[in-house]
Amino acid sequence: xxxxxxxxxxxxxxxxxxxxxxxxxxxxxxxxxxxxxxxxxxxxxxxxxxxxxxxxxxxxxxxxxxxxxxxxxxxxxxxxxxxxxxxxxxxxxxxxxxxxxxxxxxxxxxxxxxxxxxxxxxxxxxxxxxxxxxxxxxxxxxxxxxxxxxxxxxxxxxxxxxxxxxxxxxxxxxxxxxxxxxxxxxxxxxxxxxxxxxxxxxxxxxxxxxxxxxxxxxxxxxxxxxxxxxxxxxxxxxxxxxxxxxxxxxxxxxxxxxxxxxxxxxxxxxxxxxxxxxxxxxxxxxxxxxxxxxxxxxxxxxxxxxxxxxxxxxxxxxxxxxxxxxxxxxxxxxxxxxxxxxxxx
Amino acid sequence: xxxxxxxxxxxxxxxxxxxxxxxxxxxxxxxxxxxxxxxxxxxxxxxxxxxxxxxxxxxxxxxxxxxxxxxxxxxxxxxxxxxxxxxxxxxxxxxxxxxxxxxxxxxxxxxxxxxxxxxxxxxxxxxxxxxxxxxxxxxxxxxxxxxxxxxxxxxxxxxxxxxxxxxxxxxxxxxxxxxxxxxxxxxxxxxxxxxxxxxxxxxxxxxxxxxxxxxxxxxxxxxxxxxxxxxxxxxxxxxxxxxxxxxxxxxxxxxxxxxxxxxxx
Numbered sequence: 001x002x003x004x005x006x007x008x009x010x011x012x013x014x015x016x017x018x019x020x021x022x023x024x025x026x027x028x029x030x031x032x033x034x035x036x037x038x039x040x041x042x043x044x045x046x047x048x049x050x051x052x053x054x055x056x057x058x059x060x061x062x063x064x065x066x067x068x069x070x071x072x073x074x075x076x077x078x079x080x081x082x083x084x085x086x087x088x089x090x091x092x093x094x095x096x097x098x099x100x101x102x103x104x105x106x107x108x109x110x111x112x113x114x115x116x117x118x119x120x121x122x123x124x125x126x127x128x129x130x131x132x133x134x135x136x137x138x139x140x141x142x143x144x145x146x147x148x149x150x151x152x153x154x155x156x157x158x159x160x161x162x163x164x165x166x167x168x169x170x171x172x173x174x175x176x177x178x179x180x181x182x183x184x185x186x187x188x189x190x191x192x193x194x195x196x197x198x199x200x201x202x203x204x205x206x207x208x209x210x211x212x213x214x215x216x217x218x219x220x221x222x223x224x225x226x227x228x229x230x231x232x233x234x235x236x237x238x239x240x241x242x243x244x245x246x247x248x249x250x251x252x253x254x255x256x257x258x259x260x261x262x263x264x265x266x267x268x269x270x271x272x273x274x275x276x277x278x279x280x281x282x283x284x285x286x287x288x289x290x291x292x293x294x295x296x297x298x299x300x301x302x303x304x305x306x307x308x309x310x311x312x313x314x315x316x317x318x319x320x321x322x323x324x325x326x327x328x329x330x331x332x333x334x335x336x337x338x339x340x341x342x343x344x345x
Numbered sequence: 346x347x348x349x350x351x352x353x354x355x356x357x358x359x360x361x362x363x364x365x366x367x368x369x370x371x372x373x374x375x376x377x378x379x380x381x382x383x384x385x386x387x388x389x390x391x392x393x394x395x396x397x398x399x400x401x402x403x404x405x406x407x408x409x410x411x412x413x414x415x416x417x418x419x420x421x422x423x424x425x426x427x428x429x430x431x432x433x434x435x436x437x438x439x440x441x442x443x444x445x446x447x448x449x450x451x452x453x454x455x456x457x458x459x460x461x462x463x464x465x466x467x468x469x470x471x472x473x474x475x476x477x478x479x480x481x482x483x484x485x486x487x488x489x490x491x492x493x494x495x496x497x498x499x500x501x502x503x504x505x506x507x508x509x510x511x512x513x514x515x516x517x518x519x520x521x522x523x524x525x526x527x528x529x530x531x532x533x534x535x536x537x538x539x540x541x542x543x544x545x546x547x548x549x550x551x552x553x554x555x556x557x558x559x560x561x562x563x564x565x566x567x568x569x570x571x572x573x574x575x576x577x578x579x580x581x582x583x584x585x586x587x588x589x590x591x592x593x594x595x596x597x598x599x600x601x602x603x604x605x606x607x608x609x610x
Contacts, residue, residue, distance in 0.1 A: 055610070092453060094453075094458075094608075095609060096353060114455045114457065117455040118455045124449055124453065127446070128445065128449045130370070130445070131445055132377065133373070141373070142450070142454065144366040145363075145366050145451055145454035145456050146454055146455060147455075193454075
């Protein structure tokens, strides 16, 4: 213990003034900011510039840059090991990057990571609710970590329970909740400090479709309230539904960034015909490759990409024993095109 | 930015009162299970005290100038502080760090890992005080330790708790699973228990073994506790105190560095 050493010690009172932790009033109120501060913060809620992180000789992040503006739902996509979680940990100040700059809610990270985290809500990939407490207690105890006063918590908790659809379960032990309920509670807990930015790391992984839809509804509600969201996900349909803008990263660097529609339009042919069955490969080699603008084989499925699908469909109509599906190109096609088909483990 | 990872994790502990919210969380959980917890704290040492104190005590009469049951009772106070804090620093901390991921949730809030560690460390000491209080109560009910000086055993219990709690947290920072903690029981706690004068005076042992005993923190705790319980001011208070503080501080710093290494990668 080195309480007398001024440099690394931050002996300070807990943030017990609800005003500051509410994120609206106090030093961070826009009107209370100096013009310079406002200009610096701009409308960019999270700015990542040239982020580099190495583990030994492996470079996990290689100069990653992106900006998230106020009110956006920004999707961060990438295969396993692309550096998504490391990026989030760097933004939260839990990992110190080896290079680059991060500004989160107007605070430099990691230098002022604590100040930044006061105004950010986080949903981690794996459940970390407190199983020793009830639903309400989970919200209240978490609020205590932010130094939020009792009165403010008394006002916020009923609203958050309603948001999570858990009003009826308020006093129930956590052990009796389903996976979907726990995720909703985690999403509610992340709002206990009325954050400016929500960071969600794969918020629907492991949920059934019904539970996923409920989480999506919750996220849309937050977007309507004008919250800024950073979302990582493996589910392309999730990103396509929710993200107003997204970045595809792989091997620690940005590959592409734009709105989902614009990305698909820029990188993938608009029409896709999927051909299934034992004969799909033979058909692809004999005919498909000639007719389609681009064709990819994956197992027993041939993915045919084209601007005009009619020649493909006409040909397939004459083939026996082949099943096929014609659909518009989606984010998954883009993702696979940019990051390849090989398995990442 | 250019500071190496090794330098970063070695930096001095950062101190902030934010640890209080985390400490309170542990207290609130404890409160839910308080009765079971106190019973657990009392039952084991009480059985030892009664069985050995009355059973064995009837053969040996006075030990170290007091009835054997009083002798073993003081040992039990320190032993219980040691076990409670070690257990808290290992099993309970591991549950919160690894199994339930409670720490992960906390450090996403504006609380640093250093605050969490400080809270857990102070909590191991607090739990030790709770169990010390329970045992002291039992001893007093049995008719011993009726002296104001005996109350000094409570802050002593806190210090013993900090010492062994920090050892426990070192183990926690290295543990791949709960099984790992068995090493600590076999290699540290059991020898500590048998060599520190809980059950018999250290002076009974051969000279070389007594020397070993003198290096053990529990021995110094007992050297302080035993006189206090019999209304005497202990000798060499500063020395015993310094040994316990040194063990606690060094072990806590090691636990902090190792935990940073584990979690802040």
